[in-house]
Amino acid sequence: MGDGQSPCEEPAPAGASAPEDLHDTVAKLMQGFWPGFSYMAEKTGALDLSLMPDSYSATALAEVMDRASRAALGRMTLGLSPGALLGAWTDWASHLALSPGKQMQLVHKAQKKSARLFSYAADCAWRGNAGPCAIQPLPQDHRFEGADWQAWPFNLMSQSFLFTQQWWHNATTDVRGVTAQHERVMAFTVRQMLDVWSPxxxxxxxxxxxxxxxxxxxxxxxxxxxxxxxxxxxxxxxxKPAGAEAFRPGEAVAVTPGTVVWRNHLIELIQYAPSTDKVHADPVLIVPAWIMKYYILDLSPENSLVRYLVGEGHTVFMISWRNPGPEDRDLGMEEYRTLGVMAALAAIGRIVPERKVHAVGYCLGGTLLGIAAAAMARAGDDRLASLTFLASQFDFSEAGELTLFINESQVAFLEDVMWEQGFLDxxxxxxxxxxxxxxxxxxxxxxxxxxxxxxxxxxxxxxxxxxxxRMPYRMHSEYLRRLFLDNDLAEGRYRVNGKPVSISDIRVPVFSVATTRDHVAPWQSVFKIHTLADTDVTFLLTTGGHNAGIVSEPGHRRRSFRMHRTAPTDRAADPDLWLAVAQEREGSWWPAWQAWLAERAGSLVEPPVIGLAGAENDGISGPPIAAPGTYVFME
Structure with missing residues (x-):
């Protein structure tokens, strides 16, 4: 029975094959059900019923059918798992059904809210529109702020909707026994459903x-x-949306002068032309997230972080990621580390020899950079001079609202969607x-x-x-499972070349930037770099969201930040305590970071050559390619 055979099955005779008509019938059925069947059958060989015992054939076929059906469903649900939602609903509904006290409380709340709404309606009818609102919307809800919403009958409509919304929040939260993740999913889902019917x-x-x-x-x-x-x-x-055509890379955005000096299958490495007579000796490498195009950090000239750094006398290199297709389905996190960060460092070492690199990572690029830096520290590789992380997480236990979509059911469903097409669209x-x-x-x-x-x-x-x-199937699956779902990096289980790596191995100084309204990487989660890194950490908290807070050029209105340095000997791991200590400063955070960077980037020297002196650019044949390169245009 250890060979996967049922005790009631007749063992297949040696050399026996499945009937040809059965093989053809199954193949035709699957081809009609799932257009990608022939491709996967050819790639895996696991569906050739003539090559294996019936039990294995049935198992392989069943798995493919399950994956194909979930992939087809995923195209209609935008990759969201109905099973995950059903699990959350079952958990909530069953515990609510077994909580008569909670049910009585909800009935009482419904009665109180109905009475308040009736009183508000009567007050409006008696005094016109002068009565105060019976319920206030949440601070982030601006739907009913206009003066027109205060007139009858629209004020009653909006108040009724807000009471209903509040009651359902009461109904989906604080139900004893429901898991925290399922509670968040239910509250979120009900809110989405109610929002559809907002007046x-x-x-x-x-x-x-x-x-x-x-x-x-x-x-x-x-x-x-x-x-x-x-x-x-x-x-x-x-x-793309209407008006986006006015911001084509290389024309209106991503226009900082530069040259692609290295290229492989996964990245183009851009070296930006100097704009000052002298530059700091140590170069800067920026590793953006591969989830979007790199030029978030090189937008219009007036808000380009790259242009700002070049203008301050820094030699800047930028990774531009390839937009992967189905052929890249097997690229994983390790390939992104070696073909991305490590390949870029090697190319920079040939262009600016004997100088250490100040590496900057944004969002997922920062997480990847942290993994690479930890592996380098373990191996004794000292090519990094400092690390800057922009809205980057390493401990994913409190990874913001995205955790609503991260559990075993959702990850498995998303893997099946990616498995069929080879990438996440x-x-x-x-x-x-x-x-x-x-x-x-x-x-x-x-x-x-x-x-x-x-x-x-x-x-x-x-x-x-x-x-x-897009994101390759293998890479995104590894990212979701190893980082989000299992939190391997923070808990010391993430492996590079078969050995675990730890952020605590990093010894170079760290500058970490978080934003106050970040729904992707909440600043309290980013703050956990203090408990993970055993080195000097300067933490900066700026106003704004995940993207707008980072793109915060000098002169940007209504911007402020807090900054405080924490040495390894006086680690303060509590974000509330840090917030009380760090003083608020007005303006953009860019000059404060640039000053920190300039202190460590070496003396001023002649600018390095663009690319390799006297040699053909690495990985590039033909004439030089001007920034923004070619990968940024891949659809």
Missing amino acids: SNFIATNPEVLRETVMTGGASLVRGWQNFVEDAERMAGGG ARQMAGAFQLLRSGDLIWSRMERDYLLGQRREMTDIMAWNADAT
Whole structure:
């Protein structure tokens, strides 16, 4: 029985093969059910029923059918697992059913809220619109702030909706026995469902839309319909949002002068041309996240971090990641480390020999850089002079709202989606991010663009946000499982070349930047670098979100930051204590970081040559390729 055979099965005779008609029938059925069947059968060989005993054939076929069916379903759900949602609902519903006290409490709350709403309605009827609101929206909810929402009957509609929303929050939280993750999923899901029926989403129940419709004689609705049709056509054709074409890389964004000096299958390495007579001796390498195009750090000239660093006398190198396709399905985290970070360091070492590198990692690029730095420290590789992490996490136990979509059911479902197509599609990834901020990215946009007939002016950061990339099947699966799901890096189980690596092995100084409104990498999670790294850590907390907080050029309005250095001997691991100690400063954080970097980047010297002196550029044949290179244009 240890060979996988059922005790009731007749062992297959040696050399026996499955009937030809059975093989053909199964193949035809699977080909009709799943177009990728022939490709996977050829790649794996596991589906050739003539090569293995029936029990193994059935197991392989069953697994492929399961994966294919989940992959087909995933195309309709944007990669979100119905099983994960069903599990959360079952956990919540079963525990609520066994909690009569909670049920009584909810009935009591419903009665109280109904009484308050009735009292508010009566007060409005008696005194007109002068009565104070019976319930206030959450601070981030701006749907009902306009003066038109204070007039009857729209004030009653909005108040009724807010009471309903509050009651359902009470119903989905604090149910004894429900796991914390399932509670968050239920509260999030119910909120999404309620938001669909918000009175702000419909013409007849939105006073601002009605006012605009009357004032324009219906022209606003005509414009809204035109906007909807245009967006639908662009989405169906795989195009970018309206206005994004004005921010093409190399023309309006990503225009800092530079040259691609190294290239392999995964990266192009850009070296930027100096703009000062002298430069700091030590170069800077920037490792962006591969989830999006690199030029978030080289947007328009006025808010380009790259241009700012070059203008301050730094020699800057930038990794531009390839947009992977189905052929890259087997690229994993190790390939991203070796073909990305390590290959770039090797190329920089040939261009600027005998100088150490100040490495900068953004988001996932920072996590990868931390892994590479830890492996280098373990191996005694001292090519790094300092590390800067921008909104980067290493402990994923509190990794923000994205953990709503990270559990075994969701990861397995997403793996099946990627297994079929070889990568995670950018639209599937964008769907999850839009749900996390549905108020800003879905409903308010629908109201503005389609009901009011207005278009928000496209900006460089909005155009970049629409220029997403794919992620290889193996890499994203490893990332989700080893980092998010199992938290291997923080807990000392993450392996490079078969040996575990630890952030605590890093000895070079660290500068870590977090943002106050980051829903991807919450600043308290980023702050955990203090407990993981056994080195000098300068932590900076700036206002803004995950992207806008990092793109915070000098002169940017309403920006401030806090910064405090923590030595290894006086480690302060509590974020609240750190917040009380670090003083707030007005303005951009870029000059403070640049001053920290300049202190460690060596004396001023003549700028290095672009690429390899007297030799053909590594990995590149033909004439030099100007920045932004070619990989940034891969769709």
